[in-house]
Amino acid sequence: MRLIIFGPPGAGKGTQARLLEDHRGLTQISTGDVLRDAMDQETTLGKKAKSYVEEGELVPDELVRALAEQAIADEGYDDFVLDGYPRTDQQAEWLTEFLEEHQTPLHVVLRLQVPNEELVRRLSRRRVHAETGETYHLDHDPPPDDVDPELIVQRSDDEPDTVRNRLEVYREETAPLASYYEDRGQLVSVDGTGGIEDVYERITQVLDELE
Ligand code: AP5
Numbered sequence: 001m002r003l004i005i006f007g008p009p010g011a012g013k014g015t016q017a018r019l020l021e022d023h024r025g026l027t028q029i030s031t032g033d034v035l036r037d038a039m040d041q042e043t044t045l046g047k048k049a050k051s052y053v054e055e056g057e058l059v060p061d062e063l064v065r066a067l068a069e070q071a072i073a074d075e076g077y078d079d080f081v082l083d084g085y086p087r088t089d090q091q092a093e094w095l096t097e098f099l100e101e102h103q104t105p106l107h108v109v110l111r112l113q114v115p116n117e118e119l120v121r122r123l124s125r126r127r128v129h130a131e132t133g134e135t136y137h138l139d140h141d142p143p144p145d146d147v148d149p150e151l152i153v154q155r156s157d158d159e160p161d162t163v164r165n166r167l168e169v170y171r172e173e174t175a176p177l178a179s180y181y182e183d184r185g186q187l188v189s190v191d192g193t194g195g196i197e198d199v200y201e202r203i204t205q206v207l208d209e210l211e
Contacts, residue, residue, distance in 0.1 A: 007112035010119035017083040030083040056165035112192035
């Protein structure tokens with residue numbers, strides 16, 4: 001199955017994509033994770049992306065296009081969930097063309113809907129494991145007791161000013177993609193509120209109906 005999980009920062013895209021990986025054998029392709037790894041390793045891509053990511057701006061389309069297409073090709077063009085790609089009209093057009101060239105169109109674009117105040121609450125209380133990248137939430141999904149607390153850190157783009165900018169960038173550049181996929185008959189909206197397992201259950205229902 002080929003799908004996109006789509007929604008604003010903090011909607012739970014990464015959390016749900018990891019559950020889809022664990023339970024349905026789909027590979028999570030997160031452009032954000034790839035960019036953060038590249039930044040940690042100070043690769044050429046990482047150096048180019050750093051200032052954009054840290055300010056909550058989008059990295060230029062050309063840079064993310066290459067890494068998304070490579071990751072999809074690595075999966076044999078199937079059984080993936082795109083998390084954080086596409087984010088602009090240009091990226092969406094490229095993705096459609098790329099998948100059409102390989103006769104592997106998307107099955108569905110899942111849009112997670114979560115009110116703004118809840119997004120801010122989730123992002124301000126998010127923490128990540130500095131080495132594994134595992135995501136936690138201090139209230140809803142705290143790190144296990146056996147994890148060294150010194151390794152639990154806040155993402156640099158989860159600072160309040162940067163979060164505000166990311167939400168604004170999402171509204172301006174990414175949210176309009178919902179119409180693009182709606183026009184193509186591929187968009188399904190999912191209520192992203194409630195517990196992590198509740199949201200996963202809703203997603204499961206949508207995917208089961210498609211199979
Ligand atoms: P990226 O890493 O993709 O960030 P994002 O889209 O802003 O999304 P987040 O990772 O912040 O949120 P999420 O929806 O995955 O939520 P999560 O599951 O973690 O991108 C980062 C940056 O990279 C961008 O700003 C940009 O600069 C660059 N970039 C990436 N892709 C790009 C592209 N295509 N083009 C250009 N630039 C690009 O959940 C959030 C928190 O809430 C966690 O703590 C979690 O535990 C908790 N939580 C999740 N679900 C629930 C729930 N149901 N109830 C309670 N808590 C919950």
